[in-house]
Amino acid sequence: MKNIFKIRLTIICCSFFLFMSVLCLVGLPSPEAAHGQFAEDAISKVKESVMSYFTPLSGSVEGSEDGQVKLSIHDGGIPKKGMRFSVYRKGDPFYHPVTQELIGNREDHRGRIEVIEKVGTTNIYTCKVVNGDIQKDDIARISASKIKLAFFQDRKADWLLSETFYKALKDSGRFDILETYTPTYNPSDLANLARELGAEAVLVLSTPVEAGRKLMKVRLYWVNDAGMFAAIEEELAEGYVKAIKPEDDLISVQLIDTEPWGSYDLADGKLIAVGDVDGNNRDEIVISDGTNITVYDFQEDLRELWSIQGDKSGRHISLDVLDLNKNGIDEIFITSVDNGTEIRTDDIQRSRDGMSIQSFVIEYDAAEGYRTIKDNIPYFLRVNDDRLFMQGFHRQRIFDGPVWQGLWSDGDYRTDKTVSLPAGVNIYGFTFVDWKNQGQVHIMSFNDTGYLTLYDANGETLWKSENSYGKFDTSFETETQSVAHPEKKWAVRGRLMAVQTSRGQEVIALKRVPIVAQVPGLGPKGAEVSALWWDGDVMDETVFLSGVSGNITDYWLRGSRLFLVARGSVFSFAKKAITGEFAKGSMLYYFNFTKK
Known part of the structure; x- marks a missing residue:
């Protein structure tokens, strides 16, 4: 008996090690690959479910009674x-004009029917009459x-997922997808809007979090009566965002020495946000x-929508947008x-005793239009x-205390939990990055001098840039009470985005670099935009946009779109300098990392 047990145990162990060996040879999927597959599967499943309600089918009416029909x-x-079928009745025959051969019969539209249930094991289905006069033998x-x-899409829907799902539906070739603005998500109102567009059905996408699960929900409605005919739901893995972000091919198209997709004159501009x-x-x-x-619409062209006048005693040093209160509208954080501070961009300024953050x-x-919903916040603010993120202010130390993650609670913006950052890192000019999506x-x-440093999770230095990425646009000298160091220099460090x-x-990262020609009015700086990636030993830097001269004051990356704000004309600087015609104001430049 013992020998039999030993033999069985040996067989089990050998089988297990053989199985593990095969796995090692074949390879296990990485966590990010699993997340990617999960996201792809979820979106694909929802797309297929939607399409299944519009599968081309045909049948004949076997009988009609009391507002219902039997459909074979x-x-x-x-x-x-x-599912809804259009119903036709066989009409007059029509013949070939020369041979007079019978070609077929005209079909007259008689109404629509909706499937209710299958009758037993047959191919007969009970349907209700939606509209029209339906009779036996109708098609x-x-x-x-x-x-x-x-x-x-619901206002709170994840726009990344929405864009991916929208593209999947469009690429299926089954749908002509129509869009319009809606102030309400009442099915009747949506049906009315869709009817004006000439649509047959309405799709509403939402991406709620329920019981800790991220869900993708789709509701389908018929336009003629706003009746819901499908409710589709799929769960998404935690890492789905990384799998579907449209930036996947962000640097596949390099823009070195290329013209922007669009350039627009601004009366003045320094900071930018998009949302x-x-x-x-x-x-x-x-x-x-x-x-x-100033708020602009950006569809076919740049169009001013709204101008919000500010307090001339203050100067904005950062601008961001985020829907933190989750009402479907991005707030603007400034x-x-x-008090007592004069700022001139791209130069170091002395701040006097009355300096404060408001x-x-x-x-x-x-x-009411655009209105201030919270003011006198004594924190630096930044969205990333x-x-x-929020950090306190002190007149001598400037950046005071830890960086906090902010939250919306009880109708107010509050500090939540502290963010663990290395010494010397403040609220501006940092980002978290997971190079290989492995957690x-x-x-x-x-x-403050524009050098980049990479830290591990424990704050240990892994890498430093050999060269500076340039002096920042806004810097200060603040008076202190120290005899040895009566002045403290500090800067609003530039954006970094993962x-x-x-x-x-x-x-x-945006690099501000000197240009060779010091033409009066041209400005002393140029710029290039780089993507940096750490393989664990070496930092790879890919310059994907260069040839930009002038003073770039801020940028914003949204999906595959890059926006740059420059004081003065950027690409036209050289031409205007030659003719003696110097640019005034600011420029907005737009690039898209896809082929034109």
């Missing part, structure tokens, strides 16, 4: 509950022609000139230096990685 399906098709059909589908700041499901561009805020938040209201998060940060690419996450 041809060719083994399997309709789903909620029922779902056409193979494109279906006009009105696409709406849906009026709740219309489209991005707007927000520009600050240091005092005033950090402003106030941050505030602006939000759009349909009745869809999170609001190993590092911190990259500028210092984006998803085919290699994992990469960091986007």
